[in-house]
Amino acid sequence: MTTPHVLSTATSTLPPVDPGLLAALEALVPGGVRARASDRLAYAHDASHYLLTPQAVVTPRDAGQLAALLRGSAESGYPLSFRSGGTSLSGQASTAGVVVDTRRNFRRIEVLDDGARVRVQPGATVRQVNTRLARYGRKLGPDPASEAACTIGGVVANNSSGMSCGITANTYRTLESAVLVLATGTVIDTADHDADDRLRLLEPELYAGLARLRDRIRTDPRSVQIITEQYSIKNTMGYGLNSFLDHHRPVDILVHLVIGSEGTLAFVAEATFRTVPVHSAVATGLLIFDRLSAATAALPVLVDSAPVSIELLDATSLRVAQRDPQATADLLGLTVRQQAALLIEYAEPDADALADRVDGALTTMADLPLTGAAELSTDAARRADLWHIRKGLFATIAGNRAPGTTALLEDIAVPLPSLLATCEQLTDLFDRHGYDDSVIFGHARDGNIHFMLSEELGDDDHLQRYADFTEDLVTLVLEQRGTLKAEHGTGRIMAPFVRRQFGDELYQVMVEIKRLCDPQSILNPGILINDDPNAHLAHLKSSPEVEQEVDRCVECGYCEPVCPSRDLTTTPRQRIVLRRELARAEAAGDHELAAELRREYEYDGLDTCAADGMCATACPVLIDTGRLVKRLRAEQAPAAERTAWRAAATGWGAGSRAGSLALTVARHAPTAAVTKINRLGRALLGPDTVPLWQPDLPGGGRARRPYPTRDPEAVYLPACIQTVFGPERGIAGDGIGVSEALLILCARAGVEIIVPDGIGGVCCGTPWKSKGFLAGHAAMRDRVAAVVAAASPGGRLPVISDAASCSEGFRALLGEADGAEPVEVLDAVDYVAERVLPRLTVRRRLGSLALHPTCSSTQSGGNPALLTIGRAIADEVVVPDAWGCCGFAGDRGLLHPELTASATKAEAAEIGRRHFDAYASVNRTCEIGLSRATGHPYRHILELLDEATRP
Ligand SMILES: Cc1cc2nc3c(=O)[nH]c(=O)nc-3n(C[C@H](O)[C@H](O)[C@H](O)COP(=O)(O)OP(=O)(O)OC[C@H]3O[C@@H](n4cnc5c(N)ncnc54)[C@H](O)[C@@H]3O)c2cc1C
Numbered sequence: 042m043t044t045p046h047v048l049s050t051a052t053s054t055l056p057p058v059d060p061g062l063l064a065a066l067e068a069l070v071p072g073g074v075r076a077r078a079s080d081r082l083a084y085a086h087d088a089s090h091y092l093l094t095p096q097a098v099v100t101p102r103d104a105g106q107l108a109a110l111l112r113g114s115a116e117s118g119y120p121l122s123f124r125s126g127g128t129s130l131s132g133q134a135s136t137a138g139v140v141v142d143t144r145r146n147f148r149r150i151e152v153l154d155d156g157a158r159v160r161v162q163p164g165a166t167v168r169q170v171n172t173r174l175a176r177y178g179r180k181l182g183p184d185p186a187s188e189a190a191c192t193i194g195g196v197v198a199n200n201s202s203g204m205s206c207g208i209t210a211n212t213y214r215t216l217e218s219a220v221l222v223l224a225t226g227t228v229i230d231t232a233d234h235d236a237d238d239r240l241r242l243l244e245p246e247l248y249a250g251l252a253r254l255r256d257r258i259r260t261d262p263r264s265v266q267i268i269t270e271q272y273s274i275k276n277t278m279g280y281g282l283n284s285f286l287d288h289h290r291p292v293d294i295l296v297h298l299v300i301g302s303e304g305t306l307a308f309v310a311e312a313t314f315r316t317v318p319v320h321s322a323v324a325t326g327l328l329i330f331d332r333l334s335a336a337t338a339a340l341p342v343l344v345d346s347a348p349v350s351i352e353l354l355d356a357t358s359l360r361v362a363q364r365d366p367q368a369t370a371d372l373l374g375l376t377v378r379q380q381a382a383l384l385i386e387y388a389e390p391d392a393d394a395l396a397d398r399v400d401g402a403l404t405t406m407a408d409l410p411l412t413g414a415a416e417l418s419t420d421a422a423r424r425a426d427l428w429h430i431r432k433g434l435f436a437t438i439a440g441n442r443a444p445g446t447t448a449l450l451e452d453i454a455v456p457l458p459s460l461l462a463t464c465e466q467l468t469d470l471f472d473r474h475g476y477d478d479s480v481i482f483g484h485a486r487d488g489n490i491h492f493m494l495s496e497e498l499g500d501d502d503h504l505q506r507y508a509d510f511t512e513d514l515v516t517l518v519l520e521q522r523g524t525l526k527a528e529h530g531t532g533r534i535m536a537p538f539v540r541r542q543f544g545d546e547l548y549q550v551m552v553e554i555k556r557l558c559d560p561q562s563i564l565n566p567g568i569l570i571n572d573d574p575n576a577h578l579a580h581l582k583s584s585p586e587v588e589q590e591v592d593r594c595v596e597c598g599y600c601e602p603v604c605p606s607r608d609l610t611t612t613p614r615q616r617i618v619l620r621r622e623l624a625r626a627e628a629a630g631d632h633e634l635a636a637e638l639r640r641e642y643e644y645d646g647l648d649t650c651a652a653d654g655m656c657a658t659a660c661p662v663l664i665d666t667g668r669l670v671k672r673l674r675a676e677q678a679p680a681a682e683r684t685a686w687r688a689a690a691t692g693w694g695a696g697s698r699a700g701s702l703a704l705t706v707a708r709h710a711p712t713a714a715v716t717k718i719n720r721l722g723r724a725l726l727g728p729d730t731v732p733l734w735q736p737d738l739p740g741g742g743r744a745r746r747p748y749p750t751r752d753p754e755a756v757y758l759p760a761c762i763q764t765v766f767g768p769e770r771g772i773a774g775d776g777i778g779v780s781e782a783l784l785i786l787c788a789r790a791g792v793e794i795i796v797p798d799g800i801g802g803v804c805c806g807t808p809w810k811s812k813g814f815l816a817g818h819a820a821m822r823d824r825v826a827a828v829v830a831a832a833s834p835g836g837r838l839p840v841i842s843d844a845a846s847c848s849e850g851f852r853a854l855l856g857e858a859d860g861a862e863p864v865e866v867l868d869a870v871d872y873v874a875e876r877v878l879p880r881l882t883v884r885r886r887l888g889s890l891a892l893h894p895t896c897s898s899t900q901s902g903g904n905p906a907l908l909t910i911g912r913a914i915a916d917e918v919v920v921p922d923a924w925g926c927c928g929f930a931g932d933r934g935l936l937h938p939e940l941t942a943s944a945t946k947a948e949a950a951e952i953g954r955r956h957f958d959a960y961a962s963v964n965r966t967c968e969i970g971l972s973r974a975t976g977h978p979y980r981h982i983l984e985l986l987d988e989a990t991r992p
């Protein structure tokens with residue numbers, strides 16, 4: 042069937058802002074309104090394929106301001122859309138009205154009843170909540186794959202689910218109560234014993250209307266039948282009408298209708314969940330069948346064997362998975378024809394229970410027509426490999442799609458007996474519409490499958506193809522008595538089809554629900570209920586080709602929670618989409634907008650990026666936005682600055698000693714005078730060039746000197762940062778610093794290491810690399826390679842560095858040296874944990890120790906060694922739940938201390954809640970950042986180890 046007409050994609054010019062609206066918003070949320078071009082365009086993007094530019098972005102401080110905002114909106118009629126993690130895929134988190142950022146100031150988590158329940162504000166991510174619950178052996182029921190980035194607000198509002206929770210542990214089933222702010226500003230806590238009475242008193246029309254709809258549905262057998270059928274499978278189309286059958290009191294009906302209402306009925310200010318147990322004994326297997334029909338036929342018996350998840354992979358999925366660089370040998374050995382696989386997992390509270398479960402499952406599997414013997418593995422590495430086959434699909438397809446195309450992740454569910462026919466017809470549809478490589482995967486146990494399309498939505502022919510495909514898909518799924526959305530929400534993409542799925546009567550019930558809760562339609566209008574039959578084809582996102590890093594991005598938002606600048610300026614996703622918007626503005630000849638975006642990007646995008654690469658650790662397609670930023674910084678740097686840094690590489694020994702001297706002088710000079718000179722310098726040369734001096738900075742450190750030994754087993758390169766910044770004071774008041782501590786520890790353990798001649802001029806190269814100054818970086822590389830080669834001919838000895846970020850820097854630097862032998866670079870913490878610690882005796886243990894792992898130790902896998910040393914010297918070792926990169930990043934914390942202040946706020950608050958005997962990290966600048974943020978002295982873990990093992 043052909044769709045009659047297709048609407049155009051979003052335009053590139055920025056719609057004007059209504060100044061009256063901005064003034065009204067500012068009056069309600071003072072200081073919380075942003076409407077610069079880059080604010081609006083950054084929030085125009087979410088993980089979906091829709092693009093609407095909001096008028097403004099408002100960040101309320103608390104539920105009171107939120108309620109005022111809603112009342113103001115009801116009075117003047119301007120629409121509001123809540124935005125939390127922005128990981129929604131159906132278009133429900135974007136708007137041309139006002140975006141309300143409900144993530145930033147709503148992140149409180151309160152564990153109740155030893156983890157049996159948890160009370161959460163909507164801006165906390167699922168991962169943050171589960172981290173808090175982990176020590177109680179509990180977790181949330183809803184388990185979306187996007188758990189690292191999606192938030193409680195989004196999970197409740199989308200009724201999100203995942204591989205395991207099905208329809209028994211989703212939000213609908215596990216939400217105990219919620220605090221709701223209604224469109225009128227009325228606040229209802231559904232946990233209150235008189236909540237139903239309060240609703241009746243405060244909102245009589247809504248109360249009566251819900252009771253009326255309940256009775257209308259219950260007395261109509263056809264409605265009851267449709268609802269029973271529709272909600273026997275996972276279903277996020279329209280409003281959750283099962284609320285009317287499952288609950289009687291209007292307040293209970295209301296809170297369950299809000300689940301899955303996509304921000305169209307009320308604001309969820311707080312949610313209390315019943316949690317589910319985490320089962321630690323787990324076994325996983327990949328069952329391969331020679332065809333899809335055999336795999337789907339096996340589902341009923343496999344479901345009876347009580348797995349926690351069964352994931353389907355069709356033949357195209359297996360073929361695509363073989364292209365993954367991490368593909369396992371057995372997968373690569375498979376000649377894929379028409380096979381299909383089921384990835385199955387069992388989880389039980391303990392090993393005995395698991396063994397029983399696995400025995401029973403293997404007996405069942407022995408009767409299945411598998412291509413090989415069934416195997417269920419409890420080995421963590423093997424299990425991770427198996428899951429990578431399934432989880433890597435998204436990255437492989439999304440990361441390799443053609444530049445300029447947008448990735449669409451679809452989500453349908455059908456009753457289990459219809460799964461085979463649905464998959465087969467879906468494959469036909471892909472062929473018919475020319476969507477190659479569209480893999481079918483998903484939660485087979487629940488009849489819930491996903492598939493991905495890569496589409497060029499800016500091109501009319503492709504848009505028509507997409508429209509035709511959608512029409513065919515709707516027909517196919519509804520003929521199979523399925524649902525067009527199982528997990529991801531109706532949004533814009535399926536709003537025009539809600540009536541077709543539920544019929545006229547139940548659609549009218551939904552329209553009435555919206556009218557009762559939001560009579561002026563101020564809450565996310567156009568979402569979930571929309572009478573425009575082509576609403577799903579309007580405001581589509583086209584992605585201009587920009588540059589390699591940017592083009593791969595699918596705008597999923599996974600990178601946002603780990604970014605140190607997320608609450609100060611921009612996130613990695615926003616840095617990327619603003620590059621897209623800049624390209625769009627330039628292509629449209631909108632020079633004014635382009636200039637404005639470039640100007641705002643300077644500080645938001647470039648200056649305040651810590652370039653720590655934390656985003657790459659969270660990105661499914663492995664984009665390191667920091668690398669993009671470094672390149673852009675280098676391109677924009679004036680030639681004079683590049684030359685100066687090139688010269689600095691040659692005279693680095695004198696440079697680092699001068700830095701040390703300056704800090705020592707500053708420490709002893711009158712504070713006012715130093716502050717004045719420093720301010721002048723920053724004003725003249727720019728705040729991204731001259732560091733901000735503050736009285737809490739340490740004085741300078743000692744110059745590095747060679748330390749010759751006769752028979753060294755490693756070359757030790759003390760970091761220049763230890764010269765620039767002196768140490769914190771130690772327990773003996775001597776404050777020797779990590780460099781001396783390491784030499785003393787090695788001597789104490791009888792391990793010989795050498796500090797080579799020429800050490801004074803050595804640096805890991807990070808200052809040049811982070812600024813993108815490649816010539817200076819190359820000069821330093823040659824110097825370091827020569828110093829190391831002289832001490833260790835042929836690269837025989839490993840190199841040790843005593844600052845986690847410098848270890849990374851040396852690794853990159855020495856890895857790039859032309860013609861040199863490969864050199865192993867070890868962080869001092871890893872080295873000591875393995876070679877030195879076993880030869881030491883701990884004589885003075887600490888009671889408690891707070892640890893701050895760094896971004897570098899996290900990315901290089903050094904945290905286990907850090908914990909090993911921590912546990913060797915302290916009875917209790919705590920890494921705060923709110924741990925994150927401190928954003929100090931070499932010089933960023935000096936140039937822009939506000940970056941570190943913002944990045945460390947949550948961690949510092951957590952640390953401040955109790956006392957620790959000591960505080961440690963593994964990088965001098967991070968130690969300074971954390972000391973400043975918490976008011977407690979952070980020192981290198983090796984300094985503490987030295988003190989604990991002194992004779
Ligand atoms: C790669 C990828 C994989 C995904 N996998 C899954 C999956 O396995 N399962 C699944 O279910 N989903 C999945 N999703 C979809 C998405 O992550 C979830 O729907 C998620 O719960 C959305 O949460 P969010 O915090 O990003 O919400 P947002 O996208 O910011 O908002 C979602 C909706 O909730 C509303 N909202 C937000 N906060 C509130 C509040 N406090 N009160 C009222 N309304 C509010 C918004 O207005 C919007 O309509 C995936 C997404 C991506 C990009």
Ligand code: SF4
Nearest residue numbers: 594595597598600660
């Ligand atoms: S950079 Fe990666 S994680 Fe971030 S939005 Fe893009 S694809 Fe997602």
Ligand code: SF4
Nearest residue numbers: 604651653654656667
């Ligand atoms: S490198 Fe760090 S600061 Fe920069 S975008 Fe990535 S996570 Fe954010």
